[in-house]
Amino acid sequence: MNVWPLKFRPTHDGAILFADDAGGFFRSDGAFLDRYALGALTGSDREFLSANGHAFETEGDLDHTGFAYRWASRQAAAGDLAYVILVPTLRCNLACSYCQVSRADERARGHDWTEETLKAVIAFLDGLKTESIKVEFQGGEPLLRVDLLERVRAFCRRRFKSAEFVVCTNLQRLGAAEWAFIDAPDTFVSTSIDGNVATHRAQRTITDDKTEEFFSNLDLALERLGPGRISALPTIDVEAPPPAASVLDTYARYGIRSIYLRPINYQGFARKRHAALNVMDRWNAIYREFVDLMIERNAEGGETFEEYYLVHCLRRVLRTGQDGHVDLRNPNFLGRDYLVLDHDGRFYPTDEARMMTRIGQIDLSVGDIFSGLDTSKLDALNAHATNLFDPDCLHCPYQAFCGVDLVDDIAREGRIDGPKIHTDFCRRHTFMFDLVFELLYSRDPKVRRSLAIWAGVPDLPYSIAPEHA
Amino acid sequence: MADRKADLDAENSAAMEVEIEPALSDFAGAAVTRLGYLHPRATFNVRDHVIVVEGAIGDAPTMRRDVLHALYRERISDRGEDLRTRLIEGLLSR
Numbered sequence: 001m002n003v004w005p006l007k008f009r010p011t012h013d014g015a016i017l018f019a020d021d022a023g024g025f026f027r028s029d030g031a032f033l034d035r036y037a038l039g040a041l042t043g044s045d046r047e048f049l050s051a052n053g054h055a056f057e058t059e060g061d062l063d064h065t066g067f068a069y070r071w072a073s074r075q076a077a078a079g080d081l082a083y084v085i086l087v088p089t090l091r092c093n094l095a096c097s098y099c100q101v102s103r104a105d106e107r108a109r110g111h112d113w114t115e116e117t118l119k120a121v122i123a124f125l126d127g128l129k130t131e132s133i134k135v136e137f138q139g140g141e142p143l144l145r146v147d148l149l150e151r152v153r154a155f156c157r158r159r160f161k162s163a164e165f166v167v168c169t170n171l172q173r174l175g176a177a178e179w180a181f182i183d184a185p186d187t188f189v190s191t192s193i194d195g196n197v198a199t200h201r202a203q204r205t206i207t208d209d210k211t212e213e214f215f216s217n218l219d220l221a222l223e224r225l226g227p228g229r230i231s232a233l234p235t236i237d238v239e240a241p242p243p244a245a246s247v248l249d250t251y252a253r254y255g256i257r258s259i260y261l262r263p264i265n266y267q268g269f270a271r272k273r274h275a276a277l278n279v280m281d282r283w284n285a286i287y288r289e290f291v292d293l294m295i296e297r298n299a300e301g302g303e304t305f306e307e308y309y310l311v312h313c314l315r316r317v318l319r320t321g322q323d324g325h326v327d328l329r330n331p332n333f334l335g336r337d338y339l340v341l342d343h344d345g346r347f348y349p350t351d352e353a354r355m356m357t358r359i360g361q362i363d364l365s366v367g368d369i370f371s372g373l374d375t376s377k378l379d380a381l382n383a384h385a386t387n388l389f390d391p392d393c394l395h396c397p398y399q400a401f402c403g404v405d406l407v408d409d410i411a412r413e414g415r416i417d418g419p420k421i422h423t424d425f426c427r428r429h430t431f432m433f434d435l436v437f438e439l440l441y442s443r444d445p446k447v448r449r450s451l452a453i454w455a456g457v458p459d460l461p462y463s464i465a466p467e468h469a
Numbered sequence: 470m471a472d473r474k475a476d477l478d479a480e481n482s483a484a485m486e487v488e489i490e491p492a493l494s495d496f497a498g499a500a501v502t503r504l505g506y507l508h509p510r511a512t513f514n515v516r517d518h519v520i521v522v523e524g525a526i527g528d529a530p531t532m533r534r535d536v537l538h539a540l541y542r543e544r545i546s547d548r549g550e551d552l553r554t555r556l557i558e559g560l561l562s563r
Contacts, residue, residue, distance in 0.1 A: 005549025008541075010534070021553065037541035038492050059555065072560055388557075391503070395542045419506050 001046055003055045004067060007397040008033060017437055019397035022070035023317070024053050026466040027441060048468045073320035074400045076329035082130040083326075083338035085138055085351060086121065088113045088148040090343045092141040094170050096204045098235065098264040102355055103140050112145055117345045120369040122155050124341075131161040136190075138168045138351070140343070143178045150181060157186070166190050171217040172210065182225065189221060193232045195242030196250045203237065218254060227255035233308075238263050238282045244290045248297060248305060260308035261290055265352075280424065284431050291435070299446035304453050311454045313432045316401045317440070318455055318464070326350070328403040328429070331386035335366055335378040345369040349378065353407045362410060381406050384416050392420040398433040440465045483526050486519040487536040494518065496543035504539050508532075 006018045016033050019025040026048075035041050041049075049055040053070070056063035090111040092103040104111040113121065125133070133156055137149055149167070156163040165187040174182075182189055194200040197211065205211040221230055232254070234247060251259050263283045287307075294305040309325075316322045323329040326338055334349035341347055346365040348354040353364035367374035387393035387404050396402070405425045409416045412424045420426045439447050452460040489497050501513035501520060510525035511532070520540075526532045 002552060004552060005545050007545075008538075010538075021556075033541065037544055038490065059559075068556060068560055071556060394546060421507065 001050060001055050001057060003036075003041070003049055006036065006054065007395055007399060009397050011441075012434070012438055015441075017397050019400065020054050020067075021074075021400060022053075022067050023074055023320070023400035024067075024070070025317075025397065025437075026052060026054075026468050028468040032468060045468070052466055070320065071400075074330075076323035076331060076403075078331075078333045078336035080130040081128055081337055081339060082132055083134045083136070084125070085136045085338070085340040086142075086152065087138050087140065087340070087342045087354075088118075088142055088152075089145045090140040091144055092139055092170070093144065093172050094141070094204055094210070095206075098203070098237075098266065102358065106141075106144065111140070111343050113148055113343060113345070117369060118148055118151060120345065121152065121341060124369055125152070125156065126159060132163070133160045134164045134166070136166040136168065138340075141170055141172070142167055143169050143174070143181070146177050146181050153181075153184075153187070164188070170204070171214055171221060172205075173213070174217055179224070182221070185229075187229075189225065189230045191218070191230065191232050193218070193234055193250060193254070193256075195234045195236065196246040199234075199237075199240075199242040202240075203235065222254055230254075230256070231258070231260075232256050233260040233262060235265075236261060236263050236283075236286065238279050238286065241286050244286075244293045247290070248293060251305075252303065257303055258306050258308050258311075259290075261287060265355075280427055280431075287431075288435070295446050295450045298450045298453060304450070306454050310432065310435065313401065313429075314436050314439075314451070314454055315456075317433070317436055327405060327408075330388070330399075330403040331382075332404045332406070333382050333385045334406065335373060335375075335382075341369060347373060349381070350407045352411055356407070356411050364407065364410070381416075387420070390420050392426070396430075398429065401433060402429050437465075441467075483529075484521060484523045485526055485529055485532065486521050487533055489515075489518050489520060489540065491518075493540040493544055496540055496547065499543040499547075500536070500539040503543070504536060507535070507539075 004020045004022070006020055008016050008018045011017050011027065015027045015029060017025060017027055018033075032045065035045060046055070050063070053063065053067060056067065058064070090102070090104040091106050091108055092099075093106045095103070095105075135152065135156060137152075142149060149165075153163075153165055156165075163186060165184075166189075167182060167187065168190045169182075171189070171191050181187065192200075192204065194203045197215065200214070201208070201211040205214055218230075232251070234242075234251075236242070247259070251257070263279065291307055291310060294307060298304040312322065312325050312328065316328065326332070335347070339347055339349070340351055340354055342354055342365075346357075346368045348357065348364060349366055353366075356362055357364050364377075365374075366377050384406055385404055387399055387402060393399045393402070406416050408425050409418075409423055413422075439451055442448065442451075448460055452458065493500075497515045497520060501515055504511075504513045504520075508525070512523045513536075514521045514523075520536055522532060522536065
């Protein structure tokens with residue numbers, strides 16, 4: 001019998017988690033690890049490994065083929081470019097404390113697409129192979145140039161068989177034209193609610209008038225669009241987080257039950273200063289508090305909560321093909337199926353790459369709308385876009401569920417060839433998958449109820465998390 | 470280098486030895502290389518049939534476990550390399 005290589009990691013409660021390259025996993029103990037690593041498996045061990053898809057007899061048999069299929073299904077296949085993030089203006093009518101690098105003053109000149117740029121954008125979209133497009137308008141505040149958004153949307157509706165639009169807006173100053181734009185059924189709104197009213201005012205709107213304006217517009221948007229077309233996320237200040245209960249209450253009031261918790265994404269010197277304050281550990285503690293509270297609330301019945309990214313990680317463990325989130329997939333080729341186009345016509349592989357270029361850390365632009373994509377730069381990055389052969393990831397049981405974020409590595413570590421295990425990306429995702437597996441192996445009925453809801457099944461059987469004695 | 474030595478002296482000057490099972494002896498070199506960057510405040514050297522750990526050992530049972538696991542991981546990776554290679558080649562050549 002041949003056993004596929006098993007990666008392992010001690011768990012919080014003294015057991016050991018094992019996983020193979022195709023994402024099959026189980027828990028056992030140190031005695032099994034000794035037997036496996038030293039080539040002394042018992043009959044019972046072999047029976048378990050064979051029954052659970054971790055072994056095969058001969059190459060090409062059903063067990064081998066099944067494993068090959070599962071392994072291949074774990075690899076993200078980038079399709080045609082079908083998701084574009086457009087930044088028609090960098091100007092914004094708010095001045096949030098943590099957003100200085102990605103916005104310009106509302107009255108500033110030279111931060112909007114020119115007529116020439118708009119025409120080039122439309123020509124670029126016209127040249128795409130895809131028949132189905134998703135366009136995300138970011139800024140700045142994109143609704144400051146609703147005229148540009150209208151022209152792009154009108155073109156896409158004509159050109160593609162299906163088109164979906166997302167406006168990332170602060171919902172501050174909406175006139176008739178802006179409301180008409182977001183009223184359309186193919187258009188979705190993504191906004192920020194920074195926890196509760198007090199935190200939102202402190203971090204974003206500053207004055208009572210602007211705070212009132214935002215929450216009134218949010219009420220009106222929910223009334224006109226319904227909660228299904230509005231998503232919101234809080235940006236949490238690790239040094240002054242709002243109480244978890246007040247955040248859940250605020251989101252519940254607006255009928256938003258999926259919350260994507262994110263810490264402030266500091267840039268440049270601010271990032272270095274905050275990195276020294278052990279932000280990661282503090283963030284993880286805050287995050288855990290939110291998840292525990294969601295589990296408690298979900299156990300009470302009624303409407304339920306989910307943390308968007310935890311659910312995504314959970315689903316990546318339980319299923320293949322969960323590659324829709326561009327920050328977590330493997331391989332994660334840049335510049336293939338999604339692209340960012342800035343206010344000055346330059347392309348970026350990700351929004352983080354745009355930020356880094358803007359603060360002068362490194363130029364990660366990959367061409368522009370007039371001369372096309374810089375494929376040589378993309379190829380240089382993409383040579384490292386997989387975790388399959390990384391000397392740390394190779395030993396990690398989370399490898400099959402995890403991914404690669406080269407731009408984040410450059411942003412935080414200044415390079416992409418250092419030990420992955422020391423990167424912010426690795427530490428963050430090790431925490432996430434530790435949490436996923438802790439929950440999967442929990443016997444607490446409250447946890448199991450939340451897991452079933454998050455996994456989208458009526459009940460989560462214990463057999464989904466195998467154990468080998 | 471001098472700073473690092475001073476750190477080591479200040480933090481923990483203890484030493485410990487972890488015996489290498491014969492089945493793992495071929496993997497000691499790879500294991501100490503990896504342990505060196507996983508535990509940058511400690512040093513790891515292979516002597517005869519032991520790995521000698523010096524410097525900031527921290528919790529001794531945990532360090533002993535980490536050394537053993539590093540050896541295990543290198544052996545598992547080595548033993549699985551052929552299976553992995555044939556799997557990927559098989560899938561990509563179809």
